[in-house]
Structures are given as C-alpha cells and as structure tokens.
Amino acid sequence: MTLVDYLLAVGAGYDPRDGFDTPQQRLLSQAGELLDGYGPNDFVIKASGGQRPLATTDTPWIGFFDPDESVTPMRGLYVVWLLQASREAWTLSVNMGTELRAKTMKKAGDREAQVLEALRAEAAAIRGGLPADLTSGWGAAMDLRRPGIRQRRYEAATIIAKTYPLDALPDDKTLAGDLNHACLVLAEAMQARDRFAIANPGTIFTGSAVHVDPNDRDLPFDPGVDVTAVISLPKRSIVRKPRHEGGLKRYGTWLQCRNFKLTTKVHPRDFVITSPTPWIGEYKVVYGRDVARATREAHSQLKEYRHFLYPAGASRPQLLAVFSAPITDRRVTWLNAEDIAVVWDEDDRWRGCPLAQAAGLGL
Structure with a gap:
C-alpha cells in the first residue's frame, strides 16, 4: 500500500465516534506492516487511533521512531503524522515526547500552562540549532483543530511541521521524500538537542551535562x-x-x-x-x-x-x-x-x- 493511499484511506473515513472496530482503526493497527519500506530501514513504525479499550482519539497518529532514540511518543524525539480533528488535513512533524515532560512539572498554579511553555521553549531551542537549509520550506507550528490537552501538547512540542490538505495530497514520491527529509531532520535535531544540553546545563529536558571531575x-x-x-x-x-x-x-x-x-x-x-x-x-x-x-x-x-x-x-x-x-x-x-x-x-x-x-x- 502506498503512503498516499494509506493517508487517504485513514483520513477520509476516520470518525472517533465509530469506536475501534472500523477499517480505519485496522489500518492504523497494521501501519508497521503496510508502510514497511517507507522511512529509514531500521525505524520502528507505529500508529494509534486511541487507547484500547478506553477511548478513541480525535487525532490519530502514525509515528516513525529511531529505535536508538525512542519507540514511544511519550519520550524522546520522533517523526509523526497527525490527522486534524476536523479530518481536513494531515501534518507531518518532527516532535517531542510530552508525557514524561509533564510529569516533571509541579502541580501548582496553572500547571498545564507551565507544561506548554516548557515544551515550546525546548522545541524552539532545538529548532534554533538546526541548519537553515533543513528547515527551509517547513513551518514551526501545527493546528490540530482540537483544544484537548494532548493535542495542545503535540502543538507545543513541534520542532518542524508541514501540513497537507486531505483533498489535495501530493503524489506518493513527494510524500515519501518529505518523510525521508523529516527523518534526516530528526537525526540533526537529536544532535542539536544534545549540543544545547551540554552548552546550557539544566535548561533542557534531556538532562544536565555539567562536567563532574x-x-x-x-x-x-x-x-x-x-x-x-x-x-x-x-x-x-x-x-x-x-x-x-x-x-x-x-x-x-x-x-x-x-x-x-x-x-x-x-x-x-x-x-x-x-x-x-x-x-x-x-x-x-x-x-x-x-x-x-x-x-x-x-x-x-x-x-x-x-x-x-x-x-x-x-x-x-x-x-x-x-x-x-x-x-x-x-x-x-x-x-x-x-x-x-x-x-x-x-x-x-x-x-x-x-x-x-x-x-x-x-x-
């Protein structure tokens, strides 16, 4: 199955109110097999339409994970496709895990505002360390059309992003090329994050790099x-x-x-x-x-x-x-x-x- 056909098949008919027993949910559960051959050979491909059996999500995702960095959207950096809650467009993004970051924030005052501010600052720091030629033509934000906590965190944790209207998706070669480019940016972003952590101890969630004799x-x-x-x-x-x-x-x-x-x-x-x-x-x-x-x-x-x-x-x-x-x-x-x-x-x-x-x- 081509990437463009996959994005169309999931996006066009997805409805979170239909539960998990749908063709779209089955496609998401088979992402690793159906999209094998897209992205770097050693990447792990996962997708989700919600947390079984609890609830579906308004914004299903398809993740491409470097296994030496992370195999879960909860931590580390990764490449991800996210469907808008309105089902009008897919966004391809290099993003950061948000769940563990949120757990470090003190439960005082407007905690969620603190989480979003910290995620935006970290994403901006990493983005600032990327070569300009790699980010040219890419945006620094996404709009998932849903004010939920998880969706707002995805948006805040965006390093780079590109949005594709569902009714005007480019051809498969273009989509695959953009995906490969995002995976290249991911590798650079991991190094930019580490450099920033070393040069600015304690200011990034990857941990302090203070030298100890x-x-x-x-x-x-x-x-x-x-x-x-x-x-x-x-x-x-x-x-x-x-x-x-x-x-x-x-x-x-x-x-x-x-x-x-x-x-x-x-x-x-x-x-x-x-x-x-x-x-x-x-x-x-x-x-x-x-x-x-x-x-x-x-x-x-x-x-x-x-x-x-x-x-x-x-x-x-x-x-x-x-x-x-x-x-x-x-x-x-x-x-x-x-x-x-x-x-x-x-x-x-x-x-x-x-x-x-x-x-x-x-x-």
Whole structure:
C-alpha cells in the first residue's frame, strides 16, 4: 500500500465516534506492516487511533521512531503524522515526547500552562540549532483543530511541521521524500538537542551535562542491559535485537580486566576512562554496511563533548570511538587524522588502530 493511499484511506473515513472496530482503526493497527519500506530501514513504525479499550482519539497518529532514540511518543524525539480533528488535513512533524515532560512539572498554579511553555521553549531551542537549509520550506507550528490537552501538547512540542490538505495530497514520491527529509531532520535535531544540553546545563529536558571531575567521587560503570523489543503485527512479529548497551558492557568489562577504570555516569557521553589516562569514549552500532553514519556521529559527538565539557587550557582527555563491527580503512584513517583512536568488534575480539593499540585499548 502506498503512503498516499494509506493517508487517504485513514483520513477520509476516520470518525472517533465509530469506536475501534472500523477499517480505519485496522489500518492504523497494521501501519508497521503496510508502510514497511517507507522511512529509514531500521525505524520502528507505529500508529494509534486511541487507547484500547478506553477511548478513541480525535487525532490519530502514525509515528516513525529511531529505535536508538525512542519507540514511544511519550519520550524522546520522533517523526509523526497527525490527522486534524476536523479530518481536513494531515501534518507531518518532527516532535517531542510530552508525557514524561509533564510529569516533571509541579502541580501548582496553572500547571498545564507551565507544561506548554516548557515544551515550546525546548522545541524552539532545538529548532534554533538546526541548519537553515533543513528547515527551509517547513513551518514551526501545527493546528490540530482540537483544544484537548494532548493535542495542545503535540502543538507545543513541534520542532518542524508541514501540513497537507486531505483533498489535495501530493503524489506518493513527494510524500515519501518529505518523510525521508523529516527523518534526516530528526537525526540533526537529536544532535542539536544534545549540543544545547551540554552548552546550557539544566535548561533542557534531556538532562544536565555539567562536567563532574571523576576524581571527586567514585563513578560506577553500569551501561544497563539491552531489552529485546517485540513489535506485534497482525501477520507477524518483528523482533528488535539488543544493540547498544550490550556491546558497551562487553567492551567496558574487557577494559576492566585490563586494569582500566571507567564510568558510564557521565551523561550525555557514553563512557569515560578515568585511569590510567583519561579518554572520552563513544560506542556506536554499525547497521548493515552504513559505516558512514556511525563514524560521522562518533566524530561529531566526541569533538563536541571535549569542546564544551573541558575548558581550553585545562587537561583535556583523548578521544576514543568504539564500533560494533569493522569499519573501512579510509574511515579509520580519517578518524585518526582527527585525533580519534578507533576500536571495533571483529569476531568477538576488540581490534584497534595503532593509536588504540599503543594505549592498550584494542588488540
């Protein structure tokens, strides 16, 4: 089923008063299967027309989630299609989770106004960190035509948006292209959010990035555990295998056996080696053959962390990029030229470039 046909089929006949036993609700429940092939290959696709069996929603949604960021609209950043309550148009948006944000607000005064103000401020901060060429042609607001709490929060949490009248939807190629563009903006927005959190500690919901000297207190190494996610579809289930935490834990344990001291309690950095020589470490999963994405992200994040978290003139740590699979020699050479040591998992052995080998960080 094409994306344009899907949006038409859901939007044209959707009515929340009809309950859950409708063709439109069934299409929403099958979004992951019907829209497979749209958006990045590793994204999780979910849609909803309400909370079964409690109540339907006036504004059904179709979400495209980067599984390394979030697989729920409650937290993190994600791409989403939202149908206006009037059923006149769909809006494609890069949006933020709102539920957990709301829970942090004190129940005093006009709490909902505080929530909306905080969401708008955070969305504006992230939007301000995006390259101008990525936001050109996109708006910064949406109108869901419904004054409900959830709808107002969606509107306040909008980073970028584009609205398509249902009776004038563009062709499928255009819609798919806009969706892919929104997913690209999502990746940039995640990095913009992290940069803002580092440069402005405590002003964004992603958490404070205040640097803590590892010598001031004992910081544990505890990357957590991978949790296999099972996405249930009518005809099949998709099993999302563990990715980040398991690999980081294996590498960290390997380092500890070699008498290195390290910690993961240094958000937003993945880990920091504190002894014998300080290093900032970033662990990246390589998806398929896409080494470019993994190496670019590791490079930009490591450089940003050291620039913002460690003042010029002070003792600054070295940089280490760790990958879940081998990367190309050209990518290793490039990272080395940027003063980044490289380690990768190859046949369950932590191989390293000469810089990493000299420091004992890889074989």
